[in-house]
Amino acid sequence: MPGLEDLYREIILDHYRTPRNRGELAPPAVMAEGHNPLCGDEITIYAQVENGVLVDVKVSGQGCSISQSSASMMSQAVKGKSLAEIQALVHRFKVMMSIEEDADDAPAVEVKLGDLEALQGVVKFPVRIKCAVLSWNTLLQALENAAQ
Amino acid sequence: MNTTRVDWAAVKADFPVLERMIDGQRLVYLDSANTSQKPNAVIDAMTDFMRNGYAPINRSAYRMAGEATDLFEGARSKMQRFINARSVNEVVFTKNATESINLIAQSWGRANLQAGDVVVLTHMEHHANIVPWHMLVAERGIELRWIPLTEDGQLDLSNLSSLLDGAKILSFTAMSNVLGTITPVKQLCAAAHAAGAIAIVDACQYVPHNVTDVQAWDADFAMFSGHKMVGPSGVGVLWGREELLDAMPPFLGGGNMIGDVRLDGFTTAELPSKFEAGTPPIVEVIGLGAAVDYLSNIGMANIRQHEMQLTEYALSTLSARYGDEIVIHGPRNVEVRGAVLSFAFRDIHPHDISQILDEKNVCVRAGHHCAKPLMKLLGANATARASFYLYNDQTDADALADALDGASDIFGV
Numbered sequence: 396m397p398g399l400e401d402l403y404r405e406i407i408l409d410h411y412r413t414p415r416n417r418g419e420l421a422p423p424a425v426m427a428e429g430h431n432p433l434c435g436d437e438i439t440i441y442a443q444v445e446n447g448v449l450v451d452v453k454v455s456g457q458g459c460s461i462s463q464s465s466a467s468m469m470s471q472a473v474k475g476k477s478l479a480e481i482q483a484l485v486h487r488f489k490v491m492m493s494i495e496e497d498a499d500d501a502p503a504v505e506v507k508l509g510d511l512e513a514l515q516g517v518v519k520f521p522v523r524i525k526c527a528v529l530s531w532n533t534l535l536q537a538l539e540n541a542a543q
Numbered sequence: 544m545n546t547t548r549v550d551w552a553a554v555k556a557d558f559p560v561l562e563r564m565i566d567g568q569r570l571v572y573l574d575s576a577n578t579s580q581k582p583n584a585v586i587d588a589m590t591d592f593m594r595n596g597y598a599p600i601n602r603s604a605y606r607m608a609g610e611a612t613d614l615f616e617g618a619r620s621k622m623q624r625f626i627n628a629r630s631v632n633e634v635v636f637t638k639n640a641t642e643s644i645n646l647i648a649q650s651w652g653r654a655n656l657q658a659g660d661v662v663v664l665t666h667m668e669h670h671a672n673i674v675p676w677h678m679l680v681a682e683r684g685i686e687l688r689w690i691p692l693t694e695d696g697q698l699d700l701s702n703l704s705s706l707l708d709g710a711k712i713l714s715f716t717a718m719s720n721v722l723g724t725i726t727p728v729k730q731l732c733a734a735a736h737a738a739g740a741i742a743i744v745d746a747c748q749y750v751p752h753n754v755t756d757v758q759a760w761d762a763d764f765a766m767f768s769g770h771k772m773v774g775p776s777g778v779g780v781l782w783g784r785e786e787l788l789d790a791m792p793p794f795l796g797g798g799n800m801i802g803d804v805r806l807d808g809f810t811t812a813e814l815p816s817k818f819e820a821g822t823p824p825i826v827e828v829i830g831l832g833a834a835v836d837y838l839s840n841i842g843m844a845n846i847r848q849h850e851m852q853l854t855e856y857a858l859s860t861l862s863a864r865y866g867d868e869i870v871i872h873g874p875r876n877v878e879v880r881g882a883v884l885s886f887a888f889r890d891i892h893p894h895d896i897s898q899i900l901d902e903k904n905v906c907v908r909a910g911h912h913c914a915k916p917l918m919k920l921l922g923a924n925a926t927a928r929a930s931f932y933l934y935n936d937q938t939d940a941d942a943l944a945d946a947l948d949g950a951s952d953i954f955g956v
Binding site: 399402403408433434435436437457458459460461520523526 | 892893894895898899902909910911915918924925953954955
């Protein structure tokens with residue numbers, strides 16, 4: 396069994412204890428809710444999109460250390476990025492979580508995950524992958540709502 | 544309670560999976576409210592049937608098919624005696640308790656419920672006893688009313704008569720899968736009947752751990768799953784009063800449930816086949832029969848006694864060790880609670896707790912336990928839940944208490 400230290404890295408616990416970008420945004424910002432029916436985790440993402448750029452993002456909800464730290468780190472990573480950059484980042488994150496693969500003809504875009512690399516250990520605990528990915532799917536839903 | 548001495552260490556040894564070592568540590572299985580482990584007697588009965596006698600039931604003339612039918616119907620008779628049903632016709636095999644409740648909602652419900660009719664449930668129900676009724680709200684426009692809870696997680700019956708006023712159904716759990724609370728089944732059935740309603744008992748958590756007597760309850764329907772009572776998954780039971788089952792339209796249509804089929808229609812078979820469309824889970828029913836024998840040999844009163852002592856031990860051990868840092872939901876009195884302990888520990892999320900306990904091979908459930916409305920009342924979106932059964936002992940409770948220390952180390956609380 397992989398060690399728990401692979402999962403509960405210090406930077407993850409730091410984001411769990413002091414989550415970044417907590418809160419809500421008023422309209423015209425859009426929101427989306429995500430649930431993990433397996434464990435009851437709930438997350439709400441608020442997104443303010445202007446001219447194809449995510450100018451502000453907030454996270455609320457409650458859940459385990461993995462889902463909450465992933466949301467916190469994600470919010471830092473995507474804030475101020477263009478929608479295209481965010482799509483690439485989401486893809487890169489999901490590749491790291493081993494739930495998406497790179498297409499053979501994928502352009503070699505350099506996407507840096509930064510702190511998010513700390514979540515790499517989650518892959519060794521397959522039941523927790525859903526926790527880590529919840530906020531990312533919720534963000535995609537929020538961006539879809541913004542496009543409508 | 545009249546109990547005899549049981550060698551509980553020998554009982555534990557009947558369950559081969561409990562000998563499994565992972566990373567050099569023994570398995571501490573505390574998730575039996577979710578699903579139970581299986582004794583050799585059940586495993587052997589199922590494999591023996593598949594190796595030596597597997598055949599269809601009720602429809603072929605050769606000897607082996609006759610033997611299979613006898614084994615299958617023998618399991619039904621065992622179950623009838625186990626829950627003290629009046630007749631084997633009252634014991635319907637389903638896929639699980641969830642299917643049993645859906646069967647009642649769809650068959651009895653559709654035949655008897657109109658817009659505005661009232662179904663009374665409680666705040667401690669499993670989703671399986673909520674969603675089938677929600678579906679009838681959408682389809683029929685029935686009204687749902689809810690029995691609330693007291694502070695310590697028992698049913699608050701102070702307004703029961705007004706809640707039941709004009710109701711057609713009272714459907715409630717005999718034992719909460721989250722709080723462990725054992726409800727006053729007889730009293731609730733009597734109150735339902737006094738109001739002119741039928742009483743449906745979700746006995747999933749009750750039957751595996753207690754002496755069950757559906758006639759003493761004076762209930763109308765009850766249901767439970769085989770996999771929680773040391774039997775296999777894939778088979779459950781619906782018990783119902785024969786006169787009610789007789790009057791109900793069929794649920795699923797197909798083979799086995801018919802009397803006659805013509806181009807212009809069909810007639811149904813007699814009970815209980817009427818509600819057993821298609822080839823049933825033959826192997827699983829035979830396994831469930833072996834589970835009934837196994838539990839009966841130990842004695843349900845003995846099992847209840849064992850679990851009460853174990854629950855008392857676990858409650859006092861955890862409280863003595865962690866004081867206010869652990870919050871265990873549900874009643875403190877083991878006379879009215881089963882061996883289910885849902886808890887909050889320090890500020891650590893249940894999902895993280897179960898992950899950390901898993902490192903010590905302590906298996907608990909984390910999540911909403913398919914009871915989201917109750918979770919909302921508890922002010923949590925999840926709890927960790929340790930549940931005990933006949934194969935657990937005090938060393939398992941100690942292992943749980945010890946493993947919780949590891950959670951503090953990682954989260955530094």
